[in-house]
Amino acid sequence: MSARDKLATPLDVGALRRDFPILSLKIKDKPLIFLDNAASSQMPQAVIDRWVKYRSAQHANIHRAVHYLSETATAEYEKARLKVQAFINAKESRECIFTSGTTDGINLVAQGYGRKFFKAGDEIILTTLEHHSNIVPWQMVADERGAKIRVVPINDRGELLVEDYRKLFNANTKFVAMTHVSNALGTITPVREMIAIAHEHGVPVLVDGAQAAPHLKVDVQDLDCDFYAFSGHKLCGPTGIGVLYGKAALLEKMQPFKGGGDMILSVTFEKTTYAPIPAKFEAGTPPIGEAITLGAAIDYLTAIGIDRVVAHETDLLDYATDQLNRMPGVRLIGTAEKKAAVLSFALDGVHPHDVGSLLNDDGVAIRTGHHCAQPVMQRFKVPATSRASFAFYNTMDEVDALVASIGRVQKLFA
Amino acid sequence: MDSRQLYQEMILEHNKKPRNWGMLGDATHKAEGLNPLCGDHIHLSLKLNGDQVEAVGFEGEACAICKASASMMTVAVKGKSKADAEQMVQEFRDMTTGKLDTAGPHHLGRLTVFSGVSELPTRVKCAILPWHTLHAAFAGSDTASTE
Structure with a gap:
């Protein structure tokens, strides 16, 4: 029995698709079959409407003026933070920092944590599965501080070798940064187990959740990750917005990533006192409408139910994998036992x-x-x-069209 | 236009059986061409005798458009003078960016099979890469990139 059969109410994909105006587009007179969701997913009308409502009736700069619009925008922006908190089950909303995206969140930690705490000879553990955005920021800070990068290998199926990972730890290990779901292969990594191993050594872990947040239930307290970064635009939300979750105690002892307005308590030319988190990491005018619209995207996904999303996408992936496996001359790259939505x-x-x-x-x-x-x-090699990558609005017929x-x-x- | 129209018999055949495949042992000029975004990567070697392209060879990993363009280019420039080959580089570049009317005078011959690429902006770089690489080899620079 598949996961889908166990659910009382499977997705009505036909009805859901009508929520997405872009899915009725024709490309060269043929219906659009959008299988590039791992790059960016599409936005339903309710989310588009939320953006329009903000722009038409709620826009002003936040955290500043006392007038109606500024108060409204501030309240809506902070409401969106509460939605994010609930979505990833963070303990406190101040642990959820709005960023411009996953890349921005990772750079925030590499610079805010790494520049302050890494020194010559320290080691940072990454994995072979990482997207460049979870490699390059660490190389930059490692070069600057004289730290070294160690890499967790994978097997031929694209699964991380946990025993090899365990052996990488030594007294110099200072940080682990790893993906939750591989964007290139779809591998779901044993992130919970690997975080526990790092914590045995007192080493904090950042999880790149860009591909996981749209396809898995993310519970940062259950994972016990120290940092978790994801993007709005892969979550049926807008570009230009993302979230960095960090444990409050760590965020508090980090350096700010960017200096500017809104991240201070007081400024003189002699000394600046930083604002408490999350403001400390949100310098300048943030993408207010984008954050609010991300909140609407989270509402939309939550209403569907992430369990039902997972069940449907698993069915799509199983079916597509089976179909491609039957085609001579087709080789699947990435055949991990646990995979999400990527082929x-x-x-x-x-x-x-x-x-x-x-x-x-x-x-x-x-x-x-x-x-x-x-x-x-x-x-x-x-x-x-x-790469075909699925979202909950894709259908078995679309898999057939891909195969044909x-x-x-x-x-x-x- | 459908990209399918670009994948004509001649291009498919050169992709499958590229001519002048392999690097020359006695090359006088070499260059490497790379499209970092799509991953086309070719190596080109030339043997110039005075001003004349006496031999040319290439290898690499590239899409059909790039590989066929390289294969047909090697056939076209072999035996030509450097100046004539550079003239073809210019004409090929103009054709694939829509600046050359193939109904008018030109020296591209069968290479006009690539004219349709001008309507496929994402593929122009694939077709042009071998020609940029040839230009780089003549100029004595080691690398060419269309990015």
Whole structure:
């Protein structure tokens, strides 16, 4: 019995799709089949409406003036923070910092924590699965502080080798940064277990949740992660907004990442006193409307129910995996036992870039390239892959269309 | 236009059986071409005899458009003078960016099979990369990139 069968009320995908205006687009007279959700997912009308409402009736700068609009915008912005807190089950809302996205959140920690606490000879553990945005910020701070990067390897299925990870720890290990779900392969990592191992050594862990937040139930207290970063635009929300969760005690002892207005208590030319969290990390005018709109996206997803999202996406992934496995000349890249919503593949004799262009002729939108995860590509000895990534609004018929379109590419190149 | 229209028999065939595949042992000029975003990566080697392209060879990992463009380019420039080859580089670049009317005079011959790429902005770089790399090899610089 699949997870879906156990649920009393499976998703009515047909009805849900009508919430998304963009899904009725035609591409070259063919219905859009949007399978690039890992890059950015689409926005339902209720979320678009929330943006319009903010812009039409609620916009002003926050935390400043005493007039009606500023008070309204401030209240709505802080309401959105409470929605984020509930969504990831943070203990306190002040532990949820609005950022411009996952990349921004990771840089905040690399600079705010790493620059303050890393010293020469320290070691930072990353994994082979990381997106460049969870590699480069650490390299930058490691170069500056004279710290070293250690890397957790993966097996041929794209799963992290936990025993190898365990052996990387020593007295110099100061930090772990790892993904929750691989953007290139879809692997769901044993993040809870790996955090527990790090904590045995007194080492804090940042989790890149960009791909996990839209596809899994995230509970930061259950994971016991020290930091968790994710983006709004992969969550049916807008671009330009993201969240960094951090344990209050850690955030409090970190350096601010950016200096400016709104992050201070008092400023003289001799000394500045920083504001308490979260304001300490939200310098300048934040993306107010984006944060409020992200709140609406969280409401939308919560109303659907993340369990039902997971069940439907698991069905899609299982079906698509089975279909592609039946096609000669198709090789799946990333076959972890636990996967979420991502299907990376290679076609014998056809470069992914050609696959992407030809699928587009059929209205099928996928991503091709290295997915900003070149170490993963190097591990599998491919320059790039084709990647179909699903959201809860995708259908089995769309998987069939993907499979048929891949078949036509193979025929052309035969 | 559908990208399918670009994948004509000639391009598919050159992709499958690239001509002048492999680096020359006695090259006088070499260059590497890279499209970092899509991953096209080719190496080109030339043997110039005076001003003439006596031999040319390439290898690499690239999409069909890039590989076929490289293959057909090597066939087209072999035996040509450097000046004539550079003229083709210019014309090919103009054609794929929509600035050359292939109905008018040009020296591209069968390479006009790539003219349709001008309507596929995401693929222009794939077609042009080998030509940029040829230009870089002539100029004595080691790398070319279309980014």
